[in-house]
Amino acid sequence: MSNQVTSTGNSKRDAGAERTGMTRTYRPLTDIIETEQGVSLMLEMPGASPEAIDISLERRILSIRANVPTTRHDGAELAHAEYGEGDFERAFTLSEDFDPERIEAEMRNGVLTITLPRAEETQPRKIAVKAA
Amino acid sequence: MLTPASSYFRHDPFAEWGRLARGMSRAIPQAATGTRTFPAVNVWRDGDMTVLTTELPGVEPDDIEITVKDTLFTLSGERKTPQAPEGAHWHLRERSYGKFSRALQLPYPVDPDKVEARFSDGILQVALHRPEEDKPRRIEIKAA
Numbered sequence: 001m002s003n004q005v006t007s008t009g010n011s012k013r014d015a016g017a018e019r020t021g022m023t024r025t026y027r028p029l030t031d032i033i034e035t036e037q038g039v040s041l042m043l044e045m046p047g048a049s050p051e052a053i054d055i056s057l058e059r060r061i062l063s064i065r066a067n068v069p070t071t072r073h074d075g076a077e078l079a080h081a082e083y084g085e086g087d088f089e090r091a092f093t094l095s096e097d098f099d100p101e102r103i104e105a106e107m108r109n110g111v112l113t114i115t116l117p118r119a120e121e122t123q124p125r126k127i128a129v130k131a132a
Numbered sequence: 133m134l135t136p137a138s139s140y141f142r143h144d145p146f147a148e149w150g151r152l153a154r155g156m157s158r159a160i161p162q163a164a165t166g167t168r169t170f171p172a173v174n175v176w177r178d179g180d181m182t183v184l185t186t187e188l189p190g191v192e193p194d195d196i197e198i199t200v201k202d203t204l205f206t207l208s209g210e211r212k213t214p215q216a217p218e219g220a221h222w223h224l225r226e227r228s229y230g231k232f233s234r235a236l237q238l239p240y241p242v243d244p245d246k247v248e249a250r251f252s253d254g255i256l257q258v259a260l261h262r263p264e265e266d267k268p269r270r271i272e273i274k275a276a
Contacts, residue, residue, distance in 0.1 A: 011226070012172075012187070029226040029227050030224055030226050030227070031214070031222070031224060031225050031226065031227045032222070032223035032224040033216050033220045033221065033222055033223070034220065034221045034222075034223055035216075035217050035219065035220045035221070036219065039223075042190075042214065042227065044189040044190065044227060044254070045189065045254075046187040046188070046189040046253060046254035046255050047187070047253050047254065047255050048253060049253055071174075071185060071255075073176045073178065073183050074178075075178045075179075076176040076177060076178035076181070076183055077176065077177060077178070078174060078175070078176055079175045079176065079177045079182075080173075080174065080175035081174045081175075082169065082172035082173050082174060083172035083173075083174060083186075083187055107253075109188075109189060109190055109191060109192065109193075109251075109253075109254045110187070110188070110189030110190065110253050110254015110255065111189050111190040111254065
């Protein structure tokens with residue numbers, strides 16, 4: 001159903017991330033489930049607020065981007081770091097058409113869930129052949 | 133035996149943080165992929181306050197447990213597997229689920245009444261304060 005088209009940077013599980021300018025860009029860890037009704041994607045994007053997420057669908061390419069502000073604690077210094085912070089970016093190629101108007105996205109506890117209901121037009125339709 | 137005062141005062145309790153954090157961690161295999169420790173923790177310090185931040189995307193706040201006793205901080209919980217409907221087909225499965233647990237040794241005891249925890253956008257932030265009675269006190273020297 002979906003193939004990854006761009007592999008921007010590494011996931012948080014990997015050792016490093018791609019640097020673009022001053023900020024790092026991570027590839028969000030993703031789960032994809034398909035049912036008869038459609039497809040659901042769940043992307044881990046901790047630190048991204050719903051307003052900072054940008055989703056677009058163009059020519060079957062579903063792109064997801066999120067800008068994550070770097071944590072600052074006034075007066076405090078980072079004494080020990082086990083994870084990095086940065087933006088998230090990933091794109092998927094969809095193998096069928098989905099109605100962009102019906103795509104829903106929800107952000108909950110740092111996980112973005114995108115639901116793509118199957119477009120009715122893509123379901124097999126029998127074409128009647130008229131007699132001449 | 134006497135320890136030279138100079139070496140004592142130069143000792144940075146946070147310098148050993150990394151070693152302690154690694155040594156104390158025990159990730160439950162099902163929650164972690166490979167040998168990577170989960171959850172990863174960043175530590176911020178500001179004088180007598182320490183702020184721990186950790187990424188827990190997909191974990192419900194009610195499924196997170198934090199305990200503090202003297203110098204030991206523990207964080208545990210569970211990331212539950214999402215309910216997939218009958219006949220669902222997984223195309224991609226990169227995320228991990230299950231129970232997790234971590235313990236961190238802090239350089240000073242923590243006031244259990246002043247622990248502030250906040251969870252937003254999948255990031256847990258815990259502020260720990262050093263109790264007043266544990267803080268080093270400046271001794272005034274009276275003129276004779």
